[in-house]
Amino acid sequence: MSGYTPMIQQYLSIKAEYQDAFLFFRLGDFYEMFFDDALKASKELEITLTSRDGGSQDRIPMCGVPYHAAAAYIERLIEKGYKVAICEQTEDPKQAKGVVKREVVQLITPGTVMEGKSLKENENNYLSSLEREEKHFALALTDLTTGENTVVKLASIDETVTEIYAVGAKEIVISSGFSDIILEQLQKRCAVAVSVSDEDELTEEIISYAEHISDPLLRKAFSRLYHYLKKTQMRNLQHLQKVKEYKLQQHMKIDLYSKRNLELTETIRSKDKKGSLLWLLDETKTSMGARMLKQWIDKPLLDPVEIDKRLNTVETFMNSYFEKEDLREKLKEVYDLERLAGRVAFGNVNARDLTQLRRSLEQIPSIRELVGSLKHPDAARHAEKLDPCEELTVLLSDALAEHPPISIKEGNIIRDGFDEQLDIYRNASKNGKTWMVQLEQRERQSTGIKSLKIGYNKVFGYYIEVSRANLPHLPEGRYERKQTLANAERFITPELKEKEALILEAEEKMAELEHQLFLQLREKVKTFISRLQSLAKTISELDVLQCFATVSDKRHYCKPQFTADEIRLIDGRHPVVEKVMDSQEYVPNNCLMNAERNLLLITGPNMSGKSTYMRQIALTAILAQIGCFVPAKEAYLPVFDQIFTRIGAADDLISGQSTFMVEMLEARNALAHATSRSLILFDEIGRGTSTYDGMALAQAIIEYVHKEIGAKTLFSTHYHELTILEKKLSGLENVHVKAVEDQGKVVFLHKVDRGAADKSYGIHVAELAELPEQLIQRAKKLLSKFEAAGASITREQSDVSAPQTIYPEKEQLSFFHEEEGKQEKAPSKKEMQLLKEIRELNILEMNPLEAMNELYRIQKKLKK
Ligand code: ADP
Ligand code: MG
Numbered sequence: 001m002s003g004y005t006p007m008i009q010q011y012l013s014i015k016a017e018y019q020d021a022f023l024f025f026r027l028g029d030f031y032e033m034f035f036d037d038a039l040k041a042s043k044e045l046e047i048t049l050t051s052r053d054g055g056s057q058d059r060i061p062m063c064g065v066p067y068h069a070a071a072a073y074i075e076r077l078i079e080k081g082y083k084v085a086i087c088e089q090t091e092d093p094k095q096a097k098g099v100v101k102r103e104v105v106q107l108i109t110p111g112t113v114m115e116g117k118s119l120k121e122n123e124n125n126y127l128s129s130l131e132r133e134e135k136h137f138a139l140a141l142t143d144l145t146t147g148e149n150t151v152v153k154l155a156s157i158d159e160t161v162t163e164i165y166a167v168g169a170k171e172i173v174i175s176s177g178f179s180d181i182i183l184e185q186l187q188k189r190c191a192v193a194v195s196v197s198d199e200d201e202l203t204e205e206i207i208s209y210a211e212h213i214s215d216p217l218l219r220k221a222f223s224r225l226y227h228y229l230k231k232t233q234m235r236n237l238q239h240l241q242k243v244k245e246y247k248l249q250q251h252m253k254i255d256l257y258s259k260r261n262l263e264l265t266e267t268i269r270s271k272d273k274k275g276s277l278l279w280l281l282d283e284t285k286t287s288m289g290a291r292m293l294k295q296w297i298d299k300p301l302l303d304p305v306e307i308d309k310r311l312n313t314v315e316t317f318m319n320s321y322f323e324k325e326d327l328r329e330k331l332k333e334v335y336d337l338e339r340l341a342g343r344v345a346f347g348n349v350n351a352r353d354l355t356q357l358r359r360s361l362e363q364i365p366s367i368r369e370l371v372g373s374l375k376h377p378d379a380a381r382h383a384e385k386l387d388p389c390e391e392l393t394v395l396l397s398d399a400l401a402e403h404p405p406i407s408i409k410e411g412n413i414i415r416d417g418f419d420e421q422l423d424i425y426r427n428a429s430k431n432g433k434t435w436m437v438q439l440e441q442r443e444r445q446s447t448g449i450k451s452l453k454i455g456y457n458k459v460f461g462y463y464i465e466v467s468r469a470n471l472p473h474l475p476e477g478r479y480e481r482k483q484t485l486a487n488a489e490r491f492i493t494p495e496l497k498e499k500e501a502l503i504l505e506a507e508e509k510m511a512e513l514e515h516q517l518f519l520q521l522r523e524k525v526k527t528f529i530s531r532l533q534s535l536a537k538t539i540s541e542l543d544v545l546q547c548f549a550t551v552s553d554k555r556h557y558c559k560p561q562f563t564a565d566e567i568r569l570i571d572g573r574h575p576v577v578e579k580v581m582d583s584q585e586y587v588p589n590n591c592l593m594n595a596e597r598n599l600l601l602i603t604g605p606n607m608s609g610k611s612t613y614m615r616q617i618a619l620t621a622i623l624a625q626i627g628c629f630v631p632a633k634e635a636y637l638p639v640f641d642q643i644f645t646r647i648g649a650a651d652d653l654i655s656g657q658s659t660f661m662v663e664m665l666e667a668r669n670a671l672a673h674a675t676s677r678s679l680i681l682f683d684e685i686g687r688g689t690s691t692y693d694g695m696a697l698a699q700a701i702i703e704y705v706h707k708e709i710g711a712k713t714l715f716s717t718h719y720h721e722l723t724i725l726e727k728k729l730s731g732l733e734n735v736h737v738k739a740v741e742d743q744g745k746v747v748f749l750h751k752v753d754r755g756a757a758d759k760s761y762g763i764h765v766a767e768l769a770e771l772p773e774q775l776i777q778r779a780k781k782l783l784s785k786f787e788a789a790g791a792s793i794t795r796e797q798s799d800v801s802a803p804q805t806i807y808p809e810k811e812q813l814s815f816f817h818e819e820e821g822k823q824e825k826a827p828s829k830k831e832m833q834l835l836k837e838i839r840e841l842n843i844l845e846m847n848p849l850e851a852m853n854e855l856y857r858i859q860k861k862l863k864k
């Protein structure tokens with residue numbers, strides 16, 4: 001460090017403590033960055049890179065942002081997953097001897113932002129920490145904006161990744177000794193910033209939050225998180241709530257793949273909320289409600305009693321239309337109490353926030369009355385939990401002016417009559433101003449100058465102004481000259497200055513006093529934090545329940561009933577597809593399954609609606625278990641403990657795993673964890689590999705599920721040959737999605753019926769996609785040949801487990817020679833196989849990347 005100026009030395013020693021953050025180093029009116037920080041920040045923020053002399057030979061790279069505009073720049077860095085350490089001057093530069101003292105006052109990280117655009121209103125912002133002990137993991141989560149603290153024990157890395165993904169944690173804190181392999185997995189599969197912190201000592205303070213948590217690993221995870229918060233925030237964390245432990249077994253388990261596949265909170269392709277179940281459901285009126293809705297979707301319930309409580313409330317709202325609409329109107333007026341409580345503790349609320357708090361609280365008594373009057377006890381019981389915090393409402397309405405400014409230093413915050421001393425100052429100022437008005441009138445009269453006026457500016461204070469034209473009428477020596485303008489003169493008198501002093505003094509004291517009073521008020525609000533938090537919780541619940549009622553009403557959903565082992569859905573629909581297309585066009589379908597009939601094998605042409613049908617069953621189960629009505633005319637369902645899916649050819653490109661590997665991982669997950677109370681959706685499993693390979697696997701999987709698991713299973717397949725399994729497996733039934741041919745074209749009816757589909761309509765789909773006519777004709781011709789060859793074999797076949805030879809050698813030759821009519825080398829068996837695979841590719845269901853991957857795979861095989 002030697003050779004550098006003292007200030008740069010100071011910079012370097014502070015920077016050494018914050019290696020992984022941008023250090024915003026306060027220099028006068030700017031935050032400056034130096035060295036590597038400057039190089040990187042100038043690029044990321046697109047600001048000019050300069051340099052300065054720092055005492056050493058080379059100039060030091062530097063860039064900076066003005067302090068008053070810093071928030072926007074900080075936000076951009078946080079959004080990109082960086083951390084920012086704010087380093088302020090902590091002594092008055094005028095008083096400083098040598099270099100001004102500087103200290104980091106806050107470390108802002110993706111998991112600890114309290115404001116700005118990166119903080120989404122409708123989503124929690126979680127900071128997490130992870131501990132590992134052999135196979136077990138402990139995850140602690142804090143939303144600093146709401147003060148919510150939770151911990152959960154997890155049994156595997158898969159469960160852990162799923163949980164981190166599902167809650168959408170922004171940042172994860174781990175010890176420096178944490179396993180690299182696991183960390184790599186985490187980073188690959190969840191977009192989460194990583195922070196290392198080794199402090200995990202269990203202090204008194206931490207125990208006070210977590211005394212009821214007995215598991216030492218969970219305590220340790222929370223300890224690490226808490227120390228990290230203390231270290232980064234360096235301020236009051238009074239709004240943090242007692243740690244709550246939740247257990248995965250308390251909720252329906254849906255693994256990471258299935259959550260993505262079912263598009264619960266975002267779509268697979270665009271990662272947008274639009275098109276997801278959350279998007280369909282979100283009729284909440286408050287951001288607290290929207291956040292809770294997301295949590296509920298993520299954690300469907302298992303206890304039918306709890307589910308029924310929710311359903312009953314939803315039903316009650318549906319039967320009380322006017323009350324529900326009234327509630328919706330009132331909820332609109334309710335501010336984000338939860339985040340407000342957090343900001344109160346942080347000490348950064350202004351008077352406007354508190355006015356909004358007042359307005360929100362004013363809604364509570366009437367909401368309480370309204371909810372209390374609802375017919376069903378499950379609905380009405382919410383009223384008791386609505387604490388209107390009357391003392392706080394009274395305090396805020398007594399204390400706060402009707403329309404206070406944002407600034408808390410310029411007065412006009414406190415209402416008249418709230419504080420005696422403030423009223424005295426206000427009167428003094430008011431009287432002084434009245435005196436000025438009277439003076440103006442008096443002087444106009446005695447001088448006869450009608451345009452004479454009293455004015456005020458910051459430099460000269462109060463003055464009397466006389467226009468140049470009127471100057472001759474002014475008696476000599478009446479006032480003291482102060483300022484000359486182009487067409488007027490300004491004057492003062494000793495009496496004027498005397499009054500001015502009184503007014504200004506009163507105003508200055510007023511502003512100071514109001515600031516003090518406001519700070520006191522804020523301290524008082526702090527004592528209500530936990531009451532506000534529990535009020536927020538009840539409001540959120542009501543908001544989500546009215547939201548369910550609103551959607552169910554609008555979309556004509558029915559109340560689900562829970563059964564021991566039966567699924568009976570009459571006229572069920574896919575909630576999102578139905579919304580997206582005109583609901584008139586959606587073809588409703590039934591689903592009937594029970595203990596004896598727990599495996600449906602679904603066949604049908606491409607694009608007929610197999611995937612949609614399967615998803616609709618899963619989404620219906622999830623809707624039922626979060627307590628919402630479901631898209632059907634009648635719905636009887638068991639309570640599912642878990643849902644597993646393997647849907648479509650979605651490729652987990654981010655993690656770099658191949659389609660087929662993903663397919664197998666998802667299948668393994670289902671087979672390893674499903675129980676007889678689970679729901680499994682296998683959509684065209686085995687498609688990612690060669691035909692026989694895939695078909696063999698598909699059949700083996702069906703048999704395994706049938707024999708070993710007994711879960712309710714929907715299995716769609718393009719392997720027609722599998723439909724024969726109905727004869728072999730007692731619990732399996734064939735259903736198919738109907739399509740008819742109309743004048744040589746396929747028409748999808750989207751209707752699910754008993755029995756197997758009889759034909760592959762692939763060529764017709766190709767026709768719909770307008771492939772060249774010549775090609776279509778050729779394909780039709782080939783198909784009939786293949787069918788003729790295959791049919792004889794299928795007929796003889798009693799057990800499908802042996803691969804079939806659908807393409808006899810003779811056919812292979814003619815395949816290439818017929819059209820060209822000239823001799824060419826016959827394609828090898830491998831080439832034939834690849835051609836067949838190309839023919840079977842489901843191009844309409846692939847995105848360009850998937851298609852490219854597939855092409856790459858085929859080319860690689862050909863080159864071998
Ligand atoms: P498959 O899996 O059989 O190839 P999909 O389930 O992907 O078919 O459905 C293809 C398209 O058909 C869907 O995108 C949807 O637009 C439409 N569709 C599916 N089911 C229905 C239905 N029940 N009613 C109306 N349209 C449907
Ligand atoms: Mg499909």
